[in-house]
Amino acid sequence: MGKLDSAERTRLEERALFVRLETLRLTRIAGAGHYSATFSAAELLATLYYHELRLDPSHPQWPERDRFVLSKGHAAIGLYPILADLGFFDSAELETYTRLGSAFGDHPDMRKVRGIDFSSGSLGHGLSIGVGMALGGRVQSMDFRVYVMVGDAELNEGQIWEAAMSAGHFKLDSLVCIVDRNQLGIDGRTEDIMAVEPIGDRFASFGWDVQRINGHNVDEIVDAFDAAKQTSRRQPHVIIADTIKGKGVQRMELDLNWHVGNLGPEDYQAVYEELLAGVSK
């Protein structure tokens, strides 16, 4: 464990910064966007796509590829730039973000965007999608792995627990659920709105292998992915990633007002520079 070399660590952190900067840029095109729930997931998304997933951007439908389902689809604004950067499509296409007829909406559409493994947006569905993908791999004797990212407040959805129950029942050890534990729903702290803790105990009671990490530390993320692969136990895996909603921009961190927002021109420049400087790191 802890085997990331410094160059790789730096690369992943730089790509997480890229996710945040692109989120700023694209939000300006749209006029509003989900900054803070994307910032909380930036290191997780970067580590998945630049380190973990088995992909071939020139062959997006490669049957043996690892799958990623962004169940918290409102963070798609941070995923599109990664897909463009990896070569799934021309990054110039992102200039159309949210404009009439664009492939890129606030929530991702697999029929429009190359590299999106499944459409999402309605919270609570993605883990069931992942269960089906993992079963599909098993039926067809393919060894791809399935990663699903859910939000913490999304755990209020009942279908999450239907999926958790079935994943445990079928011992879907190729399935990894990442919980972006960024602490906030839209109306407030998850524990005030509808408590989700103890998340780990809850998943464990459904037969899952549980890890809990700092979701902004790329070393811990990489180690957790490795541990999920190296265990001999036939269990689905949940990685509860403790994060900060709005991470990287002080005015947004754990501030309810930034779930959806739009920065004015002056603030935009200030936030851009703050991110570059890594003030809040």
Next chain:
Amino acid sequence: MMSEATAEPNGGVSEGAGQDQSDVFRGESPVVAPRRSSTEKGISGRSVPAFVAGEELAALAEFDPRIVVMTADLASANRLIDFKDRHPNRFFNMGIAEKNMITAGAGMASTGLMPFVGTFASFAALLGFEQIRTDCAYAGMPVRVLAHHSGMSLGYYGTSHHALEDLAAMRAVADLTVACAADGNQLRAMLRASLDLNGSLYLRLGRGRDPEVYPTVPEDFVFGRATSLREGRDVTIITTGSEVHPSLGAADLLANKGLSVRVLDMHTIKPLDVAAVLAAARETSAVVTVEEHSIIGGLGSAVAEVLADHRLPVSFIRHGVLDEYVLIGPPAALYAHYRLDAVGIAGVVEELVHAN
């Protein structure tokens, strides 16, 4: 052709010896499917029990590796257990968790499989509506929802188990084919045709005791192309699914009274065979839709939209369940009460004709 009423004088005693049948429906449990046997012959000519999906899919799966089957703790009731017996590794009982089942079916489909997902129509279409719309149809996944025990075929189980709104809901979903099987042979044809169908399919089935309409598997079945079962000059009955058989019975009764009735099996509700509707409206002077569904949003509404869009001044009535929750009662009694048996349909048609 016997009417539904005479075919089921005691609500299903025609299932034969039935030593193991419970008494909950005076000898007709709405849930437990009839024993599957090629030699089974009921007094109403039911040589083809409609719960052949498991058996048919098991045969198709011998050469189509995409086929997998899922159900929600109903493998015995819908006979999908017949698939499990032959392909245990391609069968998944998802427990009483329909939303997860439908969405997981979509996830499986995204890996190259073709999941057939079976549960009661009420739970498939109403509980699982968003999963069908968002995860199957919107995503373009080849999921086939087998929505059985549709309409009020679960009788005195009550409204929670009835699906009289499912066609209305499903018909509003883009990129979703919506079809109703009239009997086991047509169901087999639909399952075979579904292997070449793009996108998602909602397949509405009865409760597995549907009397035979098609003596053999219709080889010319095509989704979206209605089947004309009887030619006629005076009136067209456009019907679907469970009402095809009693509509034929009604046509017989009306023939005895000198009315020439065309019967159109509009097995596919979406995409609707518009040409067949237009022909009926132009070639016969009255059109009656008959469905085991609310008159709001189902086959009747679909036909009405076509007639209105084309400004066809044909005499027309939607026959089905009015905007209400139906009474408690055994299925056959309900069909008689709501005039959805042959006698009832014949009466509705006669009233329309005489009103003209």
